Amino acid sequence: MLQIDLWKRIVIWGLVALGLLLALPNGFYSRVETRNDAVAALEVGQTGSELEAQAAQWPSYLPSSLVNLGLDLRGGAHLLAEVRVEEVYQARLEGMWPDVRDLLRQERSRIGPIRLQPSDIDELRVRLVEKPEEVAYAASQVRGLARPVTSLTGVASNDIEITTDGADIVIRLSEAEKLATDERTVRQALEIIRRRIDEVGTREPTIQRQGASRILIQVPGIGSAAELKEIIGTTAQLTFQPVVGRASDPDQRPGAGNEILPSIDEEGVYYILEKAPVVTGEELVDAQPDFNQNGQPAVSFRFNPTGARKFGDYTAENIGNPFAIVLDGEVISAPVIQSHIPGGSGIITGRFTVEESTNLAVLLRAGALPAGLDFLEERTIGPELGADSIEAGKIACIVAFALVLVFMALSYGTFGIFANIALIINVGLIFGLLSMLGATLTLPGIAGIVLTIGMAVDANVLVFERIREEMKSSKGPARAIELGYEKALSAITDANITTFITAVILFAMGSGPVRGFAITLGIGIITSVFTAIFVTRLIAVIWFERRRPKTVLQGKSLRLVPKETKWDFFSRWRVSLGVSALLIVVALGSFTVQGLNFGIDFRGGTTIRTESAQPVDIGQYRDAMQPLELGDVTITEVFDPTFDVDQNVAMIRIQAQDGEEAVSADVTKDTLAALQTVAPDLKFTSVESVGPKVSGELITTAVIAVVLAIGAVLFYIWLRFEWQFAVGAVAALIHDVVLTIGVFSALQIQFDLAIIAALLTIVGYSLNDTVVVFDRVRENLRKYKQKALSEVLNLSINETLSRTVMTSVTTLLALLALFVLGGDVIRGFVFAMIWGVIVGTYSSIFVASSILLWLGVKRDWSKPSNNAGNQFANIDA
Numbered sequence: 001m002l003q004i005d006l007w008k009r010i011v012i013w014g015l016v017a018l019g020l021l022l023a024l025p026n027g028f029y030s031r032v033e034t035r036n037d038a039v040a041a042l043e044v045g046q047t048g049s050e051l052e053a054q055a056a057q058w059p060s061y062l063p064s065s066l067v068n069l070g071l072d073l074r075g076g077a078h079l080l081a082e083v084r085v086e087e088v089y090q091a092r093l094e095g096m097w098p099d100v101r102d103l104l105r106q107e108r109s110r111i112g113p114i115r116l117q118p119s120d121i122d123e124l125r126v127r128l129v130e131k132p133e134e135v136a137y138a139a140s141q142v143r144g145l146a147r148p149v150t151s152l153t154g155v156a157s158n159d160i161e162i163t164t165d166g167a168d169i170v171i172r173l174s175e176a177e178k179l180a181t182d183e184r185t186v187r188q189a190l191e192i193i194r195r196r197i198d199e200v201g202t203r204e205p206t207i208q209r210q211g212a213s214r215i216l217i218q219v220p221g222i223g224s225a226a227e228l229k230e231i232i233g234t235t236a237q238l239t240f241q242p243v244v245g246r247a248s249d250p251d252q253r254p255g256a257g258n259e260i261l262p263s264i265d266e267e268g269v270y271y272i273l274e275k276a277p278v279v280t281g282e283e284l285v286d287a288q289p290d291f292n293q294n295g296q297p298a299v300s301f302r303f304n305p306t307g308a309r310k311f312g313d314y315t316a317e318n319i320g321n322p323f324a325i326v327l328d329g330e331v332i333s334a335p336v337i338q339s340h341i342p343g344g345s346g347i348i349t350g351r352f353t354v355e356e357s358t359n360l361a362v363l364l365r366a367g368a369l370p371a372g373l374d375f376l377e378e379r380t381i382g383p384e385l386g387a388d389s390i391e392a393g394k395i396a397c398i399v400a401f402a403l404v405l406v407f408m409a410l411s412y413g414t415f416g417i418f419a420n421i422a423l424i425i426n427v428g429l430i431f432g433l434l435s436m437l438g439a440t441l442t443l444p445g446i447a448g449i450v451l452t453i454g455m456a457v458d459a460n461v462l463v464f465e466r467i468r469e470e471m472k473s474s475k476g477p478a479r480a481i482e483l484g485y486e487k488a489l490s491a492i493t494d495a496n497i498t499t500f501i502t503a504v505i506l507f508a509m510g511s512g513p514v515r516g517f518a519i520t521l522g523i524g525i526i527t528s529v530f531t532a533i534f535v536t537r538l539i540a541v542i543w544f545e546r547r548r549p550k551t552v553l554q555g556k557s558l559r560l561v562p563k564e565t566k567w568d569f570f571s572r573w574r575v576s577l578g579v580s581a582l583l584i585v586v587a588l589g590s591f592t593v594q595g596l597n598f599g600i601d602f603r604g605g606t607t608i609r610t611e612s613a614q615p616v617d618i619g620q621y622r623d624a625m626q627p628l629e630l631g632d633v634t635i636t637e638v639f640d641p642t643f644d645v646d647q648n649v650a651m652i653r654i655q656a657q658d659g660e661e662a663v664s665a666d667v668t669k670d671t672l673a674a675l676q677t678v679a680p681d682l683k684f685t686s687v688e689s690v691g692p693k694v695s696g697e698l699i700t701t702a703v704i705a706v707v708l709a710i711g712a713v714l715f716y717i718w719l720r721f722e723w724q725f726a727v728g729a730v731a732a733l734i735h736d737v738v739l740t741i742g743v744f745s746a747l748q749i750q751f752d753l754a755i756i757a758a759l760l761t762i763v764g765y766s767l768n769d770t771v772v773v774f775d776r777v778r779e780n781l782r783k784y785k786q787k788a789l790s791e792v793l794n795l796s797i798n799e800t801l802s803r804t805v806m807t808s809v810t811t812l813l814a815l816l817a818l819f820v821l822g823g824d825v826i827r828g829f830v831f832a833m834i835w836g837v838i839v840g841t842y843s844s845i846f847v848a849s850s851i852l853l854w855l856g857v858k859r860d861w862s863k864p865s866n867n868a869g870n871q872f873a874n875i876d877a
Helices: 006-043 049-055 086-105 132-145 175-200 225-232 305-317 354-366 383-437 443-472 477-509 513-547 573-594 618-628 665-676 692-720 723-747 753-783 789-821 824-855
Strands: 076-083 114-117 124-128 160-165 168-173 206-210 214-220 238-247 258-262 270-274 284-291 297-303 323-327 330-333 345-349 373-381 605-612 633-638 648-654 683-690
Touching: 006 049, 006 383, 006 513, 076 175, 076 225, 086 114, 086 124, 086 132, 086 168, 086 175, 124 132, 132 160, 132 168, 168 175, 175 206, 175 214, 175 225, 214 225, 225 373, 238 305, 258 330, 270 323, 284 354, 297 305, 297 354, 330 345, 383 443, 383 513, 383 789, 443 477, 443 513, 443 753, 443 789, 443 824, 477 513, 477 692, 477 753, 513 753, 573 723, 573 824, 605 665, 618 633, 618 648, 618 665, 648 665, 665 683, 692 723, 692 753, 723 753, 723 824, 753 789, 753 824, 789 824
Parallel strands: none
Antiparallel strands: 076 214, 076 373, 114 124, 124 168, 160 168, 206 214, 238 270, 238 323, 258 270, 284 297, 297 345, 323 330, 373 683, 605 648, 605 683, 633 648
């Protein structure tokens, strides 16, 4: 009988209520965000009646977690930095020289004098000047300086390796120590960057490690990537080094163990310093902006006990000698030590402004970056563009939602209303889960939600079409509803698992907005299956218990496919495959002749989005930028129906500059100044820069992601069906991917990382369609054991045709709303999705099934029918 236990009903409604409660704060975003900021300020000790009033804006007993808005929605800066870990090797080896020198001086009577030799950055060379025959003994003494590697991977390994080369002792870091050093360096850099950004007080920064030596930094609300680089880009390596002498020639040889550095204040003056510092910034415990005795800005500092002892001992022994204070390779000052300085505190003076002394104090207090950073990728999104994206996304979601709701109500009547209720709950659950996970919502993420709106009804459509079929077999409505859910479960499970596989691969291989899209798509799949299998079913059961109707889903309704179809899809299967083959040849030809219009994600370079009230004149823009000599510059005007009359937008793409990973802030500033001579009110609403190293890696990652997705799907379908089904499904996937790439090549639409996300989603969608058809084919092969394979395939496609068309139309309705109203920023992405839905629907009917017909299927009659011998057998209720 059609019934659901009370405890199951309580659990289902409990989960729905919990999800909607978690999503509730997002409906009052500004108020809750202000409240959260006020609570955070009060927790760190700030006070004030205004803060307390803001903290009381939202009840404390309600959830207050919000979905984080990505940079493309809020505006802000994004950096991908690579830590130059090799620099630490050099500093580490140079720091060993005083210990080696002191050790070997004790053996001078046996080994004679020693001298530090010029060497590569990854080694330290010490020569025995007079007694080279004692080099083996000297090396054995230096080996005593070795220490165990402090890492799990370096157990039983020493940190240094000592070899000899003629009269030279060669000291290198071991491979285990290099790995351990890399790990420590990146972790330290990550923590210091986090501290520096936290000092500035930005909201919800994202600072996380990517790969072995890279750090992703995203800070909403900050003005530009250049401003963010100023906060974190300075290494702030402070050292106190003995002065050997002064010089005016920067190319003068400083001597072994020394270096020559410029003075920051005195032009043309250079200092010869000992490389090994007496004290470093790592031993600082505090640094504060201050003023010297003349009232000029300065920075006061204080060492920890170890640093204070070193500092005190050195000043006591070197009264009358100059002592250099060095910051990032420049001598800030070189005062003469007048007296012993105990206590470990002092003051750094220089030609600082108040702002510079404050920034320097922040950098020193946060700690020195252990190594320099290379910025491989930079993105700046203006707040205006973010606000426009939110508004466009909101309107697109509302329109898409309304279209799908109306369409479902017209198509399925009362059951369509049930599906609509579940759909509203579904969107609420998505936001609830995103809030609970603290996930970031990006513009492609909004597209993922809109796509979920279109695809979420698919499970309901599968069930409703099954119920209609069961009602034709003269079963009662209770039995038809029960069997509808039971028989649709297999197709729903297989279809959604294959789509979920692509979402997981997107998340694993993607980054930034692509990963955000994968999160919303994956969560959307989970919530849509839950609402379709449990929520819609529970609503239908409650309705049925109260109304006891004599029939369901049999009245007049909107039908895109006739009730009964007996179309022969294989009478001209060679023609359908021939058309597909022709289109593939055209696509490959276009790709060979003109290739793809790669965006900066894959080509490297910088893309700048400009906006002005004055109409765009591409010729004037190009002439204004000509003197900058930036190489290949592409300028295009952007047209969009959502733009205001005074909103004139252009996209400027600058090629990657030789020897640079990203276009410098100076180049961006010069470009803005040049364009403002043409349009004085012109502003940059976004700046995106990707270095050639990252762009090359992204191409490789994208190809691997697509191959992995297809391979994972092939394996899954092989497990669930037979190998012929897997080959047919993968052939359809390749067909869809090739045709999508071909359209982008033929129309020269920009092909960027978001399009890869679209391609993988097309893979998931196409599979969804194909698996539903194949699931019915498998069922009918067991049911009609004497029918020819072509007849079984035709029957299965006709039986699932209504569902296929309904799902495609609901998805297209949602995507078309996003395409028209979602703004130009994601139009290429949505176009790929629309095209993918069309070719995916075509391929699941004609390509996959035709391949299956051509390969043939081995029928295993030992497998029972899905409906034989269980409680849901095909008998009258």
